Amino acid sequence: MLLVFVLQAGCATGVPGRGSLMGLGHRPPTPPFFNAAAPARSPTASATGRGAGVPPASADTSAEAWAHGPEGMATSEEVRARARRLEEERAEALVWAAQREGREPTAAREAEAERALARVVGLCSGVEDVGAVLAFTFWVEDGALTLVGYQEERGSGSEGRPVEAPELTRVLRLVLTEYVGGRTGEVVLRLRREAARWAVDYDASRTAARPPEARRLPMRMPGTPAGTFLTFHEVAGKWMRAVQVPAGGASRVELEVWLEDGRLTGGQLREVRRTREGPGGSPLALSPEVAGRLVQVLLPFTEGLGARTVRVVLRAEHQPGEARARGRVESARVERPPPQPGQSWYLSMHEATLLRWREGVVEGTAWLAQRGVEELALWFALGIIAKGLGFFATEGLEWVTKALGREPEVVAGWLRTALRRLTPEEKAAFERLWAKVLLEGEQALGHSERKKLRGLFVRLEQAIQEPLDVDLKKELRKDARAYYAKLYPRFAKILQEQNKDLPIHHRRPLQYAHLFPDENVNAGENLVMLKEHVHQRVNFLWGRFRTARPNPTTDEARRAAEIIDRHFEPWYHRADEPPGMLKTVDDAREAALRELRSRFPGLE
Amino acid sequence: MPLPGLERLFDVCLRLKLSVETLPPAREPPRAGCSLEGLPFDPVLADVYARLGYAAFATELIGAGWTLDRSDDQVHKLKENNRWWRENWWEGLGEPVIVFGGDIYTYATVPSLADALGRQPVVEVDTYEPEAHVMPVASNVDRFFDSYSHYLEALAAHPRYQKSGDRELLFPWDMAEVLARDEQLVELIRAGRFESLMKNMQESNATRRWLAKVTGR
Structure with a gap:
């Protein structure tokens, strides 16, 4: 060996x-994503990155020059690009873990x-x-x-x-x-x-483009699972029984076989065309061996990933004097749906998780349960995007549907934050059921499981519109700080050293997160680092706003945030005082207060 | 005075391979009972500063690491912070406190709740809220270090931390059982001694549930 x-x-x-x-x-x-031909790497090593056009998030860790201030501060587009890169790194880490843990790559090959x-x-x-x-x-x-x-x-x-x-x-x-x-x-x-x-x-x-269904991880399973084999036999038999060949003539048969991962999700007999008329007589059925041959050809295709179609062409012919027509598979090739955003991320993560399932090396659910939402949010999000939102067409879903309709990294961030609002039991049920959908297919859900999953989405819809309690705010602040340090690695060290003296501020405060239910309150664009004394002044203004508007509208909260941003922006993303500023932070507070007063009558 | 909680914290960090940074103490560290912004300095904290001018524990765990405000011959962060707090937070809190360190949040002793030995209980103050949120965390500073060391242990033992470094647990939020072992703290909470400091937390269901877990009521 x-x-x-x-x-x-x-x-x-x-x-x-x-x-x-x-x-x-x-x-x-x-291929550009995941150089799987290279030897196994650590996530750290992989962070040196190949994100298309996006600098690796960790590339600036050594940039001492930017240690305290935002000169050359990232634009919102760059922040988004960094967020994408972070998600990509998370995906890589998951794949790397799947590739290594409990496996023997040599035996798998x-x-x-x-x-x-x-x-x-x-x-x-x-x-x-x-x-x-x-x-x-x-x-x-x-x-x-x-x-x-x-x-x-x-x-x-x-x-x-x-x-x-x-x-x-x-x-x-x-x-x-x-x-x-x-x-x-x-x-x-x-x-x-x-x-x-x-x-x-x-x-x-x-030279050929890498097909999206291609795997990067060899599998150690011995062959096709018995259930898959039986399903294909049954369906192939049904299709082949529907084919009639003219006596002494020939036909061309075209089939579509729909696959998702290793599952047969459907198919159809697209065309049976006579290519040669015979001398006449009753048309004949195909020999049963043809169905067996078709199954033999199709089964290897089940090892691919994602949703795809295998288009099959068979040639059938009847020889005079024979009781049944003969047939052979002339060709079978994969047809792919149009690519979706984030598809390569999804398929890589999906392969990593599916691998445990297919091999049974580590029980799939247990492996997933150890990962948690933090790691799996992107896989969940991309799975939701891949499945389409139709599956969630449940009455009463408005904000959830809106939130899930965005770019993959935005959906992942939103989901990661939104799921914090569920109880641990609800979150565990969501993880379990959604993992089942992604690994075994929607049809694998029983009636009660389907009802439960939809119920959890409805629950999420309600939860994101409720104000955050103090415990949730604390969790989200912890997440925000860790995320900010990843987003701006050059600040990581100073964030560690200064802790409470360098807060991460939510520009639209956590207090009003429920007014923006389809937005991720912990998105990079909403987070700024500032010094404690600046934060105290900003909080003072929000305190005044809250007193004047105990129940503000979404628009009021948005406008108040814009006013505060406008006056305090020079102090954002800084661990020191902004150079060359003529106004002080107290001047900024007074100016912002004046503007808030003029915009919100009654504010003191 | 022995500081078993602080020693345990050092041991736990060493065992779990978590970072610890310290600086030597000042030549004349603040003494027990000396005045800081007009308040008596906590005797346990005085013992801590007699040994260390600064300490940072597990700060690589962003959001979970804890630092002791620096007070040595070069830097007087302890003094500066307390001046800032007197000017900016005491009025809002309704009670003077002495701040001495923190994680994302600020940790402070409460001189008015000192025990017979002068040891002051510790609270966590969340100044992210427009009106500060206060949670009691220990009957004295050393007890806080002890509870925090248990938190780091629980964090490291969590399966998701081991697998992916996720920090699912929060201090003191997820450490109610550990805090419940601090009998003196539980007595103070039961006696309502923190009520005025916790006035901004009264509407929070989560806080009520947490307090009930700590006090067993």
Whole structure:
């Protein structure tokens, strides 16, 4: 086993890209997100970042020059970009943890190759037509083999002699483990039936975009789960029974098979077209073996990720004198829905969590339960976006629906904060049920679970419109401080040192968070660091506002925040006094107070 | 005077590999009973400052780390902060306090509630609110260090902290059971001695529930 691994590692750099077992080729470029071909990294190491166009959030930790003040302060767009980068780092950390904890990557790569091998050999076993070619297109990444296409070409029609399976297995194992498994990119494995053997070659020289359903983590599961196998058999049988072939004629059959992760979510017989009329007579049904062959072709596709369609073309033909029509799968290829924002984040996190589920190395629910909302919010948020908001079309949801309709990182931040408002029991139920939806599909929820999950969204809708109690405010302040330190790493050290003397202020205060229910009160844009004496003056103004408007409207709270921001902005994001200021912080307080008085009659 | 709570806090930080920073004390640290903004300086705090000019515990845990205000021959943060508090917060609080450190919030002793040995109870003051929110946390400064050390232990033992560094627990909010062991504190709360300081917390259901947990009522 060790020898196989060494060979695999060796072929990552020195193996030809194309040939009949040997040849020359090149290594396709690695995708921009998660360089999974690289050795396992720590989250810290990964923070050196490849965020498209976004500087890594940790890159400025050593910038002493910005230790105390906001010269060159990030714009709101930059703050948003940093927030995105932070979410990406969280996703990377989760994937990294999933990749390492309780797993043996070598064993997983070997299992991956053995599974692919068994499936390829299985499909070859029924083919005796000399000259027939079976082509399997895989996306290969760090030993994970995701089938993205299958094609079968007819041969001469002459029947070959039986082929010894062990010999084919030996050659294929060599190709899959030594030449293909260590690559990253698209690899086409082509097998041509000769009179007494299969000729195997592969082509890794084609450049292709990374398909979204491709996995980055090899799996150690032995084969297809029995439940999946039975479901496919039942459905394929039903589809094939619906096909009628003209006596002595031929038909082209086109199918759509809808998958989500490893689940069959549906499909349809799109077209049955006669391609050759026969001499006449009653049309004939397909031989039952055709359904079995179809299942054999489809099962490897279940190892991909996310929602996708496999489009299958079958050729059916009736030979005069035979009781049933014959059929073969001519092609099967994956069709993808249009990409959604944050899809690569989602699929990476999804793969990481799904992996535990599929392998059963660590019980999936237990693993997730240890992560918590802080880590999983992005996965939840992206899952909600991926599923569409239709699932939540529950009466009475207004703010929740609005909040969930935004960019992934905004939704994740909002969800992280909003879920704080639920009780620990409600939060645990939300995590459990939503994880079930994402891992097992919406249909896996029982009636009561579905009702409970919808009820939790309704509860969330109510909770976000209620004023925060003191305990929640404390939790959110702690979160805000930790988040601010991540958002502005150059301030992390001084925030640690100065603690209470350097508060993180909510520009729209926590007190009024319920007036902005679809907004994340802990979003980067709402947080500023300021000195305690400045905070005290700002709080003084909010105290006056509260006395004058005990129950303000959303607009009043927003306008008051704008006035205060306008006068105190020079002191924001500073651990020292702003240089060159003619006015003092007391001048700012008086000016803001005057403006608040003129805007809100009755304010003293 | 022995300070078992402070010693335990050092031990816990060492054991849990949490950061501890200290600076040597002033040549003439504030003495027990000396006047600070016209208030008698707490004897336990005086013992602390006799050993340390500054201390910071577990500050890498942003939001959970705790620092002792610096008072040595170079920096007089303790004195400066207390002047600021007299000018800006005493009136609002309705009672004078001596601030000496904090995490996100400020920690203070309450001279008017000192026991027979002159030891002053400790409160947490949340000045993020327009009207400061006060929570009682210990019957004396050393007892506070003891409870805080238990908090760090509970934090580190939490499964989510171990897995992902999440700091799910808050001090003193999630430490009601630990605070309940401080009998002198419980007696003071039961006797309503903190009521005037806690006047801005009366509407909070969460605070009522927390107090009930601490006092067992």
